[in-house]
Amino acid sequence: MNERVQPVYLEEKLEEIRADGHLEYRSKSLPTWCPGCGYFSMVEGLTTALKRLEIDSKDTVVVSGIGCASRFPFFVNTYGFHTLHGRVLPVATGVKIGNDALTVVAVGGDGDAFAIGGGHIPHAARRNVNLTYLVFDNGIYGLTKGQTSPTSALGFKTSSTPYENRDAPLHPLMMLLSYGASWVGQAYAGRQHHLADMITQAVSHQGFSFLRVLSPCVTFDKTNNTYANLNTTVRDLPDDHDNSNLMAAMNQASRDDHPALGLYYKEDRETLEQVMKATASRSVKTGTGRADKQ
Amino acid sequence: MIKSNDTDIQIAICGSAGDGTIASGDIMKRAAAAMGFNVIAFDVYPPEIRGFGKCISRIRISSKQTYSLKQESDVLVSLNDSHAIPHAAEVRDFGVVIYDDNLVARVAEGGHISAHIDAAQIPYGFSIRQISEQATNSSRSRNVVILGCLAGLFDLSAENFHDIIAKKFATKAQSVIDDNTKAFDAGLKAGRTVFRLDDIKVRAGKIKSNGAEAVMMTGNGAVVRGFLESEIESYFGYPITPATSIMERLAVEMPPRGGKFLQTEDEISAIAATIGAAYTGSRAATATSGPGLALMAEMIGLGVMAEVPSVVVVSQRGGPSTGLPTKTEQSDLNLAVFGGSGDAQRIVLAPTNVEGCYRCAGMAFDIAEIYQTPVILLIDLYLSNRYETVVPADAGTYTPKPRPQINLEGGENYKRFEMTKNHISPRALPGQPGLMYTATGLEHNEQGRPNDDAHMDMSIKRHEKLKGAVHYPGLNVSKRFGDKGKVDVGILGWGSTFGEILETMYQAQAEGISCSAMKVVMLSPLPLQSIEDFFDDCREVLIPELNYEGQFAGLVCGALGRPVTRLSRATGSPMVVREILDEVRRLSGREPAPVQAVGAMGARS
Numbered sequence: 001m002n003e004r005v006q007p008v009y010l011e012e013k014l015e016e017i018r019a020d021g022h023l024e025y026r027s028k029s030l031p032t033w034c035p036g037c038g039y040f041s042m043v044e045g046l047t048t049a050l051k052r053l054e055i056d057s058k059d060t061v062v063v064s065g066i067g068c069a070s071r072f073p074f075f076v077n078t079y080g081f082h083t084l085h086g087r088v089l090p091v092a093t094g095v096k097i098g099n100d101a102l103t104v105v106a107v108g109g110d111g112d113a114f115a116i117g118g119g120h121i122p123h124a125a126r127r128n129v130n131l132t133y134l135v136f137d138n139g140i141y142g143l144t145k146g147q148t149s150p151t152s153a154l155g156f157k158t159s160s161t162p163y164e165n166r167d168a169p170l171h172p173l174m175m176l177l178s179y180g181a182s183w184v185g186q187a188y189a190g191r192q193h194h195l196a197d198m199i200t201q202a203v204s205h206q207g208f209s210f211l212r213v214l215s216p217c218v219t220f221d222k223t224n225n226t227y228a229n230l231n232t233t234v235r236d237l238p239d240d241h242d243n244s245n246l247m248a249a250m251n252q253a254s255r256d257d258h259p260a261l262g263l264y265y266k267e268d269r270e271t272l273e274q275v276m277k278a279t280a281s282r283s284v285k286t287g288t289g290r291a292d293k294q
Numbered sequence: 295m296i297k298s299n300d301t302d303i304q305i306a307i308c309g310s311a312g313d314g315t316i317a318s319g320d321i322m323k324r325a326a327a328a329m330g331f332n333v334i335a336f337d338v339y340p341p342e343i344r345g346f347g348k349c350i351s352r353i354r355i356s357s358k359q360t361y362s363l364k365q366e367s368d369v370l371v372s373l374n375d376s377h378a379i380p381h382a383a384e385v386r387d388f389g390v391v392i393y394d395d396n397l398v399a400r401v402a403e404g405g406h407i408s409a410h411i412d413a414a415q416i417p418y419g420f421s422i423r424q425i426s427e428q429a430t431n432s433s434r435s436r437n438v439v440i441l442g443c444l445a446g447l448f449d450l451s452a453e454n455f456h457d458i459i460a461k462k463f464a465t466k467a468q469s470v471i472d473d474n475t476k477a478f479d480a481g482l483k484a485g486r487t488v489f490r491l492d493d494i495k496v497r498a499g500k501i502k503s504n505g506a507e508a509v510m511m512t513g514n515g516a517v518v519r520g521f522l523e524s525e526i527e528s529y530f531g532y533p534i535t536p537a538t539s540i541m542e543r544l545a546v547e548m549p550p551r552g553g554k555f556l557q558t559e560d561e562i563s564a565i566a567a568t569i570g571a572a573y574t575g576s577r578a579a580t581a582t583s584g585p586g587l588a589l590m591a592e593m594i595g596l597g598v599m600a601e602v603p604s605v606v607v608v609s610q611r612g613g614p615s616t617g618l619p620t621k622t623e624q625s626d627l628n629l630a631v632f633g634g635s636g637d638a639q640r641i642v643l644a645p646t647n648v649e650g651c652y653r654c655a656g657m658a659f660d661i662a663e664i665y666q667t668p669v670i671l672l673i674d675l676y677l678s679n680r681y682e683t684v685v686p687a688d689a690g691t692y693t694p695k696p697r698p699q700i701n702l703e704g705g706e707n708y709k710r711f712e713m714t715k716n717h718i719s720p721r722a723l724p725g726q727p728g729l730m731y732t733a734t735g736l737e738h739n740e741q742g743r744p745n746d747d748a749h750m751d752m753s754i755k756r757h758e759k760l761k762g763a764v765h766y767p768g769l770n771v772s773k774r775f776g777d778k779g780k781v782d783v784g785i786l787g788w789g790s791t792f793g794e795i796l797e798t799m800y801q802a803q804a805e806g807i808s809c810s811a812m813k814v815v816m817l818s819p820l821p822l823q824s825i826e827d828f829f830d831d832c833r834e835v836l837i838p839e840l841n842y843e844g845q846f847a848g849l850v851c852g853a854l855g856r857p858v859t860r861l862s863r864a865t866g867s868p869m870v871v872r873e874i875l876d877e878v879r880r881l882s883g884r885e886p887a888p889v890q891a892v893g894a895m896g897a898r899s
């Protein structure tokens with residue numbers, strides 16, 4: 001099941017990567033993450049997806065919150081907006097409403113998403129804003145140097161839970177499914193190609209797509225979400241999983257001990273932009289808008 | 295200034311929630327505006343939605359330009375005696391109190407308003423309930439009967455009332471219009487049979503300029519109009535008194551114009567989405583009150599740092615915390631000017647009347663886009679909700695400018711935050727080729743890359759670029775009224791209070807006091823030169839404002855280090871002209887006023 005890492009010869013690999021063309025989407029700034037951090041694979045994943053979908057980088061906006069993960073926009077050669085801790089979704093919603101011709105990708109960490117920003121997720125999901133939300137879930141606060149997060153495992157000792165974490169972790173996928181997200185998936189930073197595929201699908205989905213990416217923080221988590229642990233615990237969604245069945249998706253999502261990778265749920269539903277356009281034409285017809293009335 | 299033969303009457307209608315008090319005042323003010331008068335009207339509601347709380351509708355009807363409500367009303371109409379009794383004293387000598395002299399229920403001694411009418415006041419009893427019941431088989435038309443009485447007393451054109459009644463109930467059944475018309479006519483008949491008033495008269499000499507009909511607007515309505523005329527494209531909001539009506543109006547008006555309207559989950563998202571949309575070049579705005587502004591503070595800081603233009607309307611109410619949700623106050627000045635982390639200067643505009651709301655709202659997007667920064671439009675409940683007649687010819691002095699096209703050279707050398715002579719940098723919008731950059735709340739260099747070393751230079755840039763805003767063409771960032779040159783007393787003011795300040799100044803002048811007044815519309819950056827000139831000309835400077843700490847006085851003192859006298863009031867109600875006048879008299883050396891008239895924070899600072 002796990003991808004075996006094959007030895008590669010650097011020059012050969014470089015040729016291959018250049019030929020692919022996705023490097024054009026990389027910015028001149030090299031990522032500032034710790035060597036080994038799972039986040040590197042995300043840059044690779046998104047740039048690959050944009051290249052595959054032939055989305056012009058000038059028409060892409062990557063919006064982020066604050067955290068290690070949220071440094072992401074600086075490392076891709078698109079328009080970017082590095083905003084505030086927890087506020088990535090409302091800003092991204094504004095960007096999409098401001099110009100719906102843009103491809104909008106929102107990114108952030110688990111603290112950014114589920115702690116400080118937790119109040120915004122249900123609303124972006126239920127409105128079905130046509131954007132992609134990539135949450136890099138390392139179960140820890142990386143940027144502030146290792147405090148517990150809403151997805152930290154029970155018993156995890158961090159700098160803010162020196163005796164152990166006693167707050168039950170959230171179930172992000174179950175939350176998103178019940179919030180009405182129209183595309184919910186999970187990937188793992190240690191599975192590069194699968195991650196790129198999932199991002200490609202998420203970006204091409206019409207509506208709010210949520211991809212949780214399990215990603216090790218090699219610096220502040222030596223015990224839980226490590227490559228060694230995740231390599232053995234992650235599984236694929238069963239072949240017969242029906243991703244149009246919300247309850248089946250919920251069922252799979254509840255099994256956090258063996259996180260399944262793949263597309264949990266997908267639904268075609270009117271997007272916020274479509275609703276806004278329909279309201280506009282309806283109100284013109286009914287003539288509800290009257291300038292004179294104050 | 296009002297002369298003795300001008301029309302200038304103020305009517306106060308007082309009742310309990312459910313009596314139709316506010317609706318009655320609404321018909322009155324619209325009819326008066328239709329007759330061509332200058333109208334200022336302001337309603338006071340109880341904080342609860344249901345129940346029997348007190349409602350008062352005050353309407354000032356004048357043949358000349360006026361600036362605020364009068365402190366004393368000429369006429370008080372009681373629809374509910376227990377609520378109206380405390381307001382009997384508000385009626386001036388030889389003013390009129392209209393009440394029901396034929397109540398069905400027995401009232402306790404002193405419970406009837408007639409027992410509280412002063413000898414100098416004129417009581418007018420009508421069988422209000424009975425007239426209503428005879429006309430419409432219901433006592434529920436009392437609020438329209440009294441309008442008939444008023445029209446009869448003052449010889450006002452019934453036609454205008456009929457017209458407004460028909461318009462107001464246009465969406466209801468014809469019988470509703472008929473009943474209200476009948477109730478009005480019955481009241482009219484009653485009003486005409488009593489003796490007329492010599493003292494309170496409605497005379498000709500109406501305000502109509504260039505043949506243009508005056509329109510009546512609230513401050514919030516004027517903001518909406520300004521936004522629509524300057525082609526607002528996106529609006530994000532969360533309901534809060536007294537800003538909600540801006541959002542509700544835009545929800546109706548924007549979609550047919552292709553605008554995007556969204557009610558967000560909270561104020562943080564409202565400002566976040568506003569800034570997100572603005573980042574793409576969309577004209578985006580939000581509106582809130584103090585508690586919402588407190589939540590927005592961090593995001594406004596991002597707007598300052600990332601140099602994204604946005605417009606935030608803040609209509610103040612009493613605070614702190616949930617405070618006085620339905621009462622007015624000017625206590626969010628500090629939050630509007632300074633709120634947030636770091637040195638985050640932004641532009642703050644505080645119009646002083648309804649027309650000013652329209653003009654400032656209309657210019658706000660241009661200003662935000664030129665200076666690439668958040669613009670806060672700071673008003674208050676008194677301005678948001680009060681009605682004024684605005685002659686469009688006057689208001690129309692603002693014409694939206696065509697929006698500049700941003701054409702930039704793409705390429706390696708593009709610097710989003712380039713240091714330029716005027717400190718304003720070329721702004722690329724997503725979708726433009728070759729100009730990709732990342733906006734960030736981190737301190738950054740000219741390319742927009744995170745960089746701590748650039749902090750001093752960028753701080754200079756962000757502050758210096760706003761300096762030119764005080765000369766923004768077409769916007770009176772400050773304006774002086776009254777006596778020119780050296781004066782004894784200068785009254786310096788901002789926001790809605792300036793109406794009372796102007797009224798005070800004219801009265802002081804009439805008493806022979808050398809006095810002038812200056813309004814400051816741009817609170818950040820402050821037009822320091824003109825304020826300093828004003829201080830140079832005034833022996834004493836008085837700053838009346840509606841808050842406890844004297845926030846504007848603090849701002850001005852901090853900037854200029856000159857002594858002022860504060861008249862700070864936190865009562866939830868508009869400033870009282872007589873109190874300001876007493877202070878002006880005292881400062882002019884005319885008449886000593888009691889010490890308690892001086893601001894809460896001490897006489898001079």
Ligand SMILES: Cc1ncc(C[n+]2csc(CCOP(=O)(O)OP(=O)(O)O)c2C)c(N)n1
Nearest residue numbers: 066067068069085109110111112141142143
């Ligand atoms: C309002 C606010 N509160 C706190 C912080 C400090 N802070 C920055 S990042 C962060 C948590 C980051 O954790 P996560 O979102 O999981 O991202 P990671 O660094 O793990 O990628 C915190 C608490 C902040 N920047 N702003």
Ligand code: SF4
Nearest residue numbers: 034037068142217218
């Ligand atoms: S601290 Fe953790 S999350 Fe942050 S860059 Fe380093 S490894 Fe990655």
Ligand SMILES: [Mg+2]
Nearest residue numbers: 109110138140
């Ligand atoms: Mg994290």
